[in-house]
Amino acid sequence: MPKALWENLEMIALPTKDGTAGVLILESGDTLYATSYELHMVSRDSTGRAKPVICDFCKTWQSGNRAGNITFSTERHSLSSVSFLCCLDLRCSLHIRNMTQTGKISRSQLREDISEEHRIERLKNSINMLAYRIKLKPIIVSNKENTK
Numbered sequence: 001m002p003k004a005l006w007e008n009l010e011m012i013a014l015p016t017k018d019g020t021a022g023v024l025i026l027e028s029g030d031t032l033y034a035t036s037y038e039l040h041m042v043s044r045d046s047t048g049r050a051k052p053v054i055c056d057f058c059k060t061w062q063s064g065n066r067a068g069n070i071t072f073s074t075e076r077h078s079l080s081s082v083s084f085l086c087c088l089d090l091r092c093s094l095h096i097r098n099m100t101q102t103g104k105i106s107r108s109q110l111r112e113d114i115s116e117e118h119r120i121e122r123l124k125n126s127i128n129m130l131a132y133r134i135k136l137k138p139i140i141v142s143n144k145e146n147t148k
């Protein structure tokens, strides 16, 4: 993958064909993580409409049909798991950089006074929080001195 692309991505989802599970690659600072996940649309209420959510990772506002619920196992071979609300497409890195229509819609819905750098910082914090919660071990810790 071209390096320029990586620099704009903190989260890369590698979904299965039906999109209900996959592997998530997470980058925060110099650390790279990978974890499997399960993904579902948020459940609908009695009127059949799914409520909008705000993504727990990137804080993007998502309308009901774009809102997901992601589940991670907290330990290998264990049944304990933790779930978060999320962007169903898991393209959080692009939404916070205004590279998607979704990101622009979210900005008009939430009217946050926060810069793009802060949104990126917040996403990285969320990734660190997630890595801690589900006890992820880094797969790569790179030395930025060598990569620049």
Ligand SMILES: [Zn+2]
Binding pocket: 055, 056, 057, 058, 059, 060, 086, 087, 090, 091, 092, 095
């Ligand atoms: Zn998101």
